Amino acid sequence: VRKVLVEGDAGIGKTSFCLSVIEDWANGKIFREFKLVLFLPLRHRIVSSAGSLLELLKLLHPSREVCKSVALFLEMEEGEKVLIIADGWDELDKSGRQEGSFLCTLLFEDLRFASIILTSRPSASSSLHQLTCIDRCFEIHGFNKISSLDYILSEFDRDKAIQLLKQI
Secondary structure (H helix, E strand, O other), X not given: OOEEXXXXXXXXXXXXXXXXXXXXXXXXXXXXXXXXXXXXXXXXXHHHOOOOHHHHHHHHOOOXXXXXXXXXXXXXXXXXXXXXXXXXXXXXXHHHHOOOOHHHHHHHHHOOOOEEEEEEOHHHOHHHHOOOOXXXXXXXXXXXXXXXXXXXXXXXXXXXXXXXXXXX
C-alpha cells in the first residue's frame, strides 16, 4: 500500500491525524522504514503556488542547503523511503486538483515510489477514487460518546476528567 486517501467532513480530525502521524514518526514510534516525512499543508497557498519541487521545498523550509539535499534525495530515489502527507486536497482550487497540475504530477507521477497519505473532504475527492494509484481509502468519523469518554479518561487525571466531562 503506497497511496492512501483519508476522507472526513470538516473539523473531524484529518489534520490532527496527520500531525499525530508526523509526531509519532519523529519519535520513532511508527513507520521506521521511512527516511523522510514531507508534510504538505495544501490549504496554504504557498504550497499550491509552487511550480517545481525545489520551489515547493524553498517555500516550506528556510535553508537552501536543506532544500537542495531533500530535492536531490527525492529525485534520485523517486520518492522511495519517503512518506508524503498531503493534507487538504479539498482546499486546492480546481486547477490544482486537475490532472497535469504540478501537485498531481509530483504526487502521482514524479515520485512514483513515494508513499502518500492524502486527506480530503469527500465532496472534493471523487476524482481521486477514479485513480488506479490510490490503494486504500479510509474515512474518519470522529468520536462517539464511549470513545470520547475513554479518550478523556486516558489523557487527564480522574478529577480533571470528571470536571471536563461535566462541562461537556
